[in-house]
Amino acid sequence: MVEIAGVNKSYDTANFVVKDLSLNIYEGEFLTLLGSSGCGKTTTLRMVAGFEEPTNGDIRINGINIQNQEPYERNVNTVFQSYALFPHMTVYDNVAYGLKIKKIKKDIIRESVTKILDMVQLGGFEKRYPAQLSGGQKQRVAIARALINQPQVLLLDEPLGALDLKLRKQMQLELKQLQKMLGITFIYVTHDQEEALTMSDRIAVMNSGILEQVGTPTEIYEHPASKFVATFIGETNLFEGYIQEVRGQDVSITIESGTIRASGEGFAAKELVAVSVRPERMKYSTEPVIGFTVEAEVIEQVYIGSILKTIAVLPNGNQIKIERLAGQEMPEKGKIFLYWDQDDAKLIHSMSQVFFEKIDNICMGGGAAS
Amino acid sequence: MKGRKLKSTVGPAAVMVGPVTLWLAFFVAIPLLYVFLMSFCSLDENYNVVFSFTLDNYARLLDPNYISIYLQSLLIAFLTTVICLVVTYPFAFLIARTLSKYKAVFYMLVIIPFWTNSLIRIYGWRTFLGANGWLNNTLTAMGIIDKPLDLLFTKGTTILGMVYCLLPYMVLPLYTAIEKLDKNLLEASADLGAKKITTYRRIVIPLTASGIFSGSIMVFIPCLGLFFVSDILGGGNSDIIGNLIERQFQSGNNWPLGSALSIILIAVTLLLVKLYQKCGGDLESLGV
Numbered sequence: 001m002v003e004i005a006g007v008n009k010s011y012d013t014a015n016f017v018v019k020d021l022s023l024n025i026y027e028g029e030f031l032t033l034l035g036s037s038g039c040g041k042t043t044t045l046r047m048v049a050g051f052e053e054p055t056n057g058d059i060r061i062n063g064i065n066i067q068n069q070e071p072y073e074r075n076v077n078t079v080f081q082s083y084a085l086f087p088h089m090t091v092y093d094n095v096a097y098g099l100k101i102k103k104i105k106k107d108i109i110r111e112s113v114t115k116i117l118d119m120v121q122l123g124g125f126e127k128r129y130p131a132q133l134s135g136g137q138k139q140r141v142a143i144a145r146a147l148i149n150q151p152q153v154l155l156l157d158e159p160l161g162a163l164d165l166k167l168r169k170q171m172q173l174e175l176k177q178l179q180k181m182l183g184i185t186f187i188y189v190t191h192d193q194e195e196a197l198t199m200s201d202r203i204a205v206m207n208s209g210i211l212e213q214v215g216t217p218t219e220i221y222e223h224p225a226s227k228f229v230a231t232f233i234g235e236t237n238l239f240e241g242y243i244q245e246v247r248g249q250d251v252s253i254t255i256e257s258g259t260i261r262a263s264g265e266g267f268a269a270k271e272l273v274a275v276s277v278r279p280e281r282m283k284y285s286t287e288p289v290i291g292f293t294v295e296a297e298v299i300e301q302v303y304i305g306s307i308l309k310t311i312a313v314l315p316n317g318n319q320i321k322i323e324r325l326a327g328q329e330m331p332e333k334g335k336i337f338l339y340w341d342q343d344d345a346k347l348i349h350s351m352s353q354v355f356f357e358k359i360d361n362i363c364m365g366g367g368a369a370s
Numbered sequence: 371m372k373g374r375k376l377k378s379t380v381g382p383a384a385v386m387v388g389p390v391t392l393w394l395a396f397f398v399a400i401p402l403l404y405v406f407l408m409s410f411c412s413l414d415e416n417y418n419v420v421f422s423f424t425l426d427n428y429a430r431l432l433d434p435n436y437i438s439i440y441l442q443s444l445l446i447a448f449l450t451t452v453i454c455l456v457v458t459y460p461f462a463f464l465i466a467r468t469l470s471k472y473k474a475v476f477y478m479l480v481i482i483p484f485w486t487n488s489l490i491r492i493y494g495w496r497t498f499l500g501a502n503g504w505l506n507n508t509l510t511a512m513g514i515i516d517k518p519l520d521l522l523f524t525k526g527t528t529i530l531g532m533v534y535c536l537l538p539y540m541v542l543p544l545y546t547a548i549e550k551l552d553k554n555l556l557e558a559s560a561d562l563g564a565k566k567i568t569t570y571r572r573i574v575i576p577l578t579a580s581g582i583f584s585g586s587i588m589v590f591i592p593c594l595g596l597f598f599v600s601d602i603l604g605g606g607n608s609d610i611i612g613n614l615i616e617r618q619f620q621s622g623n624n625w626p627l628g629s630a631l632s633i634i635l636i637a638v639t640l641l642l643v644k645l646y647q648k649c650g651g652d653l654e655s656l657g658v
Contacts, residue, residue, distance in 0.1 A: 051557055071560040078561045084554035088576045097572075098562035149562065 001027040001185055002048065002153055007057030009043055009209075017043045019209040021057070025153075025187060030179050032188045032196040035206035036232070041189045044206070045155050048187065049078045061152060076153040077146035081161055083138045085130040091117070091141050092126035098149040116144045119178070136167045143178070153185045160195065172198050193233045197221065205229050227348055230276035237282060237320050239275040240350060243267055251347060257314045258293035260338075264347030272350040279309070279323035281344035284331055289339040296320055296338055298331050312336060402636075409629035417623050427630035436614065443610035446525065446600075447593035450532040454540040454589045455582065457533070462544040466551075480538045488535050492602050495531055496522065499603075523605030531599040539588040547581025548574075587646050591639050611635055 002025040009018040018040040025031045033041035046052040048059060050071035058065055066074055077098070085094050092113055093100075099109045117123050120140040130138055139159060146154055159175075160168045176199045179186045190196055196203050197217045205212045205220065205228070213225040224230035231238060241255030249263045253275060262275045284296075296312035303309075303326065310322040310330050320338065324330055412424045430436075465476045483491060498504050499521040506518035521527060551574065559569040575582070597612030611631065618628030 049557075049561060051560075070565075071557070072563045072565055076561075078558070080554050080558060082552070082554050084552065084558035086555060086558070086573060086577075097559070097564075101563045101568060145562065 001025055001029070001062065002187070003058070003060040003063075004044070004048070005058045005060065007044070007047065007054045007059065009040070009047065009052065010055045013055075016055075016209050018047075018054075021209075021211050023204055023211060023214065025185060028183045028185055030176065030186045030188065030199060030201045032190060032200040032203045033206060034190060034193060034196040034203050034232075036191055038208075039206040040209040041191075041206050042157055045078075045157055045187060045189050048153070049076055049155050050074050075149075075151055076155055077149050077151040078155045078157065079139075079142050079146050079159045081158045083130075083142040085138055085141055085145070087130050089129075090126060091122065091128050091130070091133070094130070094141055095145045095148055097145060112148055116148045119147075120144045135163050136171065139163065139171065143175070147178075147182070147184070151184065153187060154179075156186060156188045158190055159188075160190075168195070175199065197233070203233075205232065207232075222346075224276060224346060224348065227274045227276075227350065230274070230346065230348060235279050235321060235323075236276045237279060239277070241273065241275070243269050243271045243273055245269060250342065252291065253347075255294070256316045257318075258295070259291070260294055260345070261291040261342050262345035262347045263342040267347055267349075274348045274350045276346045276348060277340050277344060279321040281340055282320065282322045282338065283340050284312075284322060284336040284338055286336065288337050292337065292339040294338045296336055298333055298336060301330065301332065312338075405629045405632050408626055409633050411626040411629075413624060413626065419625055427626045430627060431630060431634060439609050439614055440611060442525075442608065443594055443612075446529055446532065446608060446610055447590045449529050450536060450593045451586045451589045453529065453533050454537055455544075455586060458537060458540040458544055458585070459582075462541055463548050466545050466548040467553075470549075480541050484538065489598055489602075492531050492535070492599055495527075495534065496602055499527060522603060523607050525604065525608040528600045528604035528608040528610075531603040532593050532596060535596060535599060536589040536592060539592070540585040543581045543585040543588065544578065545581075547578040551577055583646060583649060587642055591642060594635060594638070 004021055004023045004025075007018060007021045008016055010016045021040075021044060033044055035041045043052060047054050050066070050069060050073075054067070058067060060066065061074070061076070086097065089097070095113045095116060096109050099112060113126070114123070117126065120143055122137060122140050122144065125133070125137065125141075130141070133141065142159070156175075160171050163171060172195060175186075188196075188199065197220075200217055202214060202216055203220050204214045207226075207228045213220060213229045215223070220229060220233050224233065224236075227238065230236050239253070239255045239260060241253045241260075243251055244254045244259065245252040246267055246269055249265060251262050251264055251267055253260050253262060253273060255275075260275060267273065294314065296314050298310060298312045300311040301308065302311070306326050308324050308326045308328065308330050310324075312320045312322065312331075314320060322330070407421075408419070409427055410423050410425070411419050411421055412426060414420050465473050469476070496503075500506070501518040501520070501522075503518075503521075505521070506515070509515045510518065555573055555577070556569055559573045560566075564572065594610060595612040595615075597610065597616045600608045600610050600613055601616075611634075615628050615631045615635065618624045618631060622628070
């Protein structure tokens with residue numbers, strides 16, 4: 001449906017805001033571009049909308065290259081972060097804007113506007129001006145104004161960013177329902193990982209202009225492809241070390257504080273890796289467990305509503321988080337031994353293979369000389 | 371208790387407001403009152419002002435010769451305003467949007483001429499455009515024209531001078547209004563299918579209307595009074611209300627009539643400002 005193929009964007013030819021981005025978005029999909037500010041997600045969205053031009057690469061919609069189309073020629077619509085409602089027009093005129101420009105008959109416009117305002121639960125607000133609306137209402141008008149044009153793709157640039165938490169949660173569900181009902185492809189930009197997990201069919205995680213991983217929320221959460229993804233999506237405990245031994249899927253890793261185990265494929269001994277273990281999968285014992293030699297000292301317990309969180313410190317000072325539903329047993333004080341089910345620990349290549357080989361070469365070269 | 375409280379607030383307030391009130395009384399209220407009273411006086415046979423209440427001065431304002439000058443004055447003011455607007459709008463748009471990095475430079479370019487007296491600058495135009503002026507001499511020397519062009523002393527040159535004098539008053543309000551315009555709105559309009567020209571018509575112009583309106587008022591009103599421009603560049607061919615007033619006070623030596631004319635001009639000005647306010651303009655952007 002939307003194909004982003006090898007797109008680069010740079011304002012000064014030296015620093016890339018978006019680097020070699022290739023991404024296919026399917027018909028009727030809710031895809032979220034997720035990343036911290038400055039990661040290139042909004043720039044990507046603006047390139048699809050036509051407000052920015054890629055430095056190189058192609059963007060196609062339904063197989064048609066839209067590179068040379070002006071924003072007004074593209075059958076995509078945007079919901080802006082700041083809503084960008086026209087302040088001198090009523091809600092009705094704002095929503096009708098796109099249809100008026102297409103010179104559609106007045107009674108048809110009236111019918112469409114009424115229908116779409118009802119859909120976003122703003123029936124009866126036609127005569128108000130944007131200044132007389134609350135944040136959530138403005139947001140609905142912005143969505144209605146975009147959707148009334150029946151775009152092939154709706155682009156949403158952090159549309160809920162300015163709303164308070166409660167309203168944001170409510171709007172998340174509403175937006176998701178709206179998208180399902182209409183079957184329109186949504187490309188949604190946010191920096192809020194929770195929002196991305198709640199709403200998306202697929203998430204594309206971006207970091208410094210580079211696409212780190214694309215996948216369903218479960219894939220992204222359970223199988224992070226990089227350290228960045230592991231730490232950015234949800235909370236995690238990250239251990240860095242090198243592989244001591246590989247036996248089939250069973251991998252044994254040496255870290256600063258001891259030995260741990262994980263499972264993974266395509267890893268070799270001596271390789272530098274990171275191991276990600278989610279706080280809710282972290283286990284503890286008062287006695288050592290086979291394969292694990294990591295000890296930690298419990299320092300604090302925190303209640304977060306339905307969740308109980310324990311913080312423990314490794315000998316090297318790193319903090320470890322353990323989470324359980326409230327009411328479950330948790331260590332209170334003293335030393336504990338950390339372990340986990342091997343399948344709950346995700347192995348991540350810590351450095352690129354190329355870099356690792358380079359180090360290997362340098363070491364071996366040094367050895368030969370001596 | 372109550373008295374002490376009053377004392378503590380009234381004292382400083384009087385200190386603050388007092389001088390301003392005195393200043394306004396001396397320099398605004400008393401002169402205005404003087405002009406107002408003068409407009410009901412008459413002249414004796416020796417052209418001395420006598421205080422005997424009369425409406426003659428106002429009746430004389432309806433003289434057909436005067437009326438044609440009022441109309442001419444309004445026409446000149448209108449054309450000046452339109453030209454200023456058309457010339458300035460794209461310029462202000464460019465500074466506010468595209469070249470905002472250099473806005474300080476442009477600002478200075480607009481302001482610097484103001485440091486020279488406008489009378490001198492208008493004389494400068496006369497020298498520039500005159501039969502033996504720089505422009506005619508250059509064109510003759512280049513062989514483009516045989517004999518000097520007759521450029522001075524037309525309505526056109528008066529309007530040129532007016533535009534030249536009043537342009538900065540248009541730049542500033544327009545610039546302010548355009549700078550306030552949210553770039554997202556232009557993008558939103560394009561996003562919803564509007565071509566550039568439609569976006570200008572439906573979004574940009576309505577949203578900068580306050581700037582257009584205050585700029586226009588600030589050009590139109592002084593344009594009715596800048597008598598020296600039409601004197602120097604119009605050579606008596608394009609008299610405006612300002613010329614009429616000036617002549618009554620100077621060569622005509624008829625202060626009561628001049629005062630009546632002034633009162634009318636003030637009334638028109640106030641009417642325009644009131645209209646501006648009615649249309650939602652705020653007085654602050656007029657510098658009032």
